[in-house]
Amino acid sequence: MNLLIVGSVAYDSVKTPFGERVRVMGGSASFSSLAASYFTKVSVLAVVGEDFRPEDRAILEDRGIDCSALKTVPGGKTFHWKGEYGYDLNEAKTLQTDLNVLGTFDPEVPESLQEVPYVFLANLDPKAQMKVLDQLRGPRVVAADTMNYWIGQRRDDLMDLLPRIHILIINEAEARQLTGEFNLVKAGHKILSWGPKMLIIKRGEYGVLKITQDSIFAAPAYPLESVFDPTGAGDTFAGGFVGYLAEAGNLNPETVRRAIVMGSVMASFDVEDFSLGRLLTLTRQEIDGRFKAFKELTEFSGTV
Ligand code: AMP
Numbered sequence: 001m002n003l004l005i006v007g008s009v010a011y012d013s014v015k016t017p018f019g020e021r022v023r024v025m026g027g028s029a030s031f032s033s034l035a036a037s038y039f040t041k042v043s044v045l046a047v048v049g050e051d052f053r054p055e056d057r058a059i060l061e062d063r064g065i066d067c068s069a070l071k072t073v074p075g076g077k078t079f080h081w082k083g084e085y086g087y088d089l090n091e092a093k094t095l096q097t098d099l100n101v102l103g104t105f106d107p108e109v110p111e112s113l114q115e116v117p118y119v120f121l122a123n124l125d126p127k128a129q130m131k132v133l134d135q136l137r138g139p140r141v142v143a144a145d146t147m148n149y150w151i152g153q154r155r156d157d158l159m160d161l162l163p164r165i166h167i168l169i170i171n172e173a174e175a176r177q178l179t180g181e182f183n184l185v186k187a188g189h190k191i192l193s194w195g196p197k198m199l200i201i202k203r204g205e206y207g208v209l210k211i212t213q214d215s216i217f218a219a220p221a222y223p224l225e226s227v228f229d230p231t232g233a234g235d236t237f238a239g240g241f242v243g244y245l246a247e248a249g250n251l252n253p254e255t256v257r258r259a260i261v262m263g264s265v266m267a268s269f270d271v272e273d274f275s276l277g278r279l280l281t282l283t284r285q286e287i288d289g290r291f292k293a294f295k296e297l298t299e300f301s302g303t304v
Pocket of ligand 1: 010011012026027028080081097123124125147149150230231232233234235236
């Protein structure tokens, strides 16, 4: 089923212990839509500036992503994020956030997308995320992400958004920041009491926790020998997760578990190269192969 992704399309300047890239394409919508495009038909709603290179738009279009709602602001500059990772690749240090055209982004959902069944509100100003929901006619599933920047700057808006979404996907530091609880299970239940039916907590190289009112599911991250750039891993996870759910068309507990593993598979590919690199060359065969390896990694039998 069709999936609408709203988020940032960015130029990122990133430094990791293994190298540096300046003004390469990134953004929450870019990573998540590329990951989701391996599973379902994706439309992107986002904004860029006049400096956005046609070859970067082509990166999305070449994966079959509908970019008719990727708008260019005349005279504007594309959102720019500058970050750095130390040897602890789980934590990005944000050095600079230039909102540029994102600062005044007023998302307009085209008529043709207003009845879309699956929506992923990737990391973006929660006010803009809500504006998108205001224009949709009864989506079946709404998932949303956020980050420390918005929890700090737009907390009230974020609290207004929570009762309007089904699934919140955030990382562990964000779950703690949002709730003031260190314990993730406690933090999870607090967040669920604010509205979402399901919470997905991303824990970097430690994997993912899914928390609902009456269940918890944990998946590890795929153990990799070479990790170059974790930028976008969270967005890639979310894109793979929601894309798989949209392809399946249901939220059965078993489907959700497989979607979590598929998201983790996609994130494990993302970190193997800088920027969007690895997400452009994947084949479904490679994806399915790692899904199988994931299954073997966590399978055991017998009783106590
Ligand atoms: P992550 O999946 O958490 O590694 O997300 C990294 C991506 O988030 C980068 O490509 C950035 O362009 C994007 N990003 C960073 N800060 C923001 C922000 N405040 N709003 C939207 N996107 C952001």
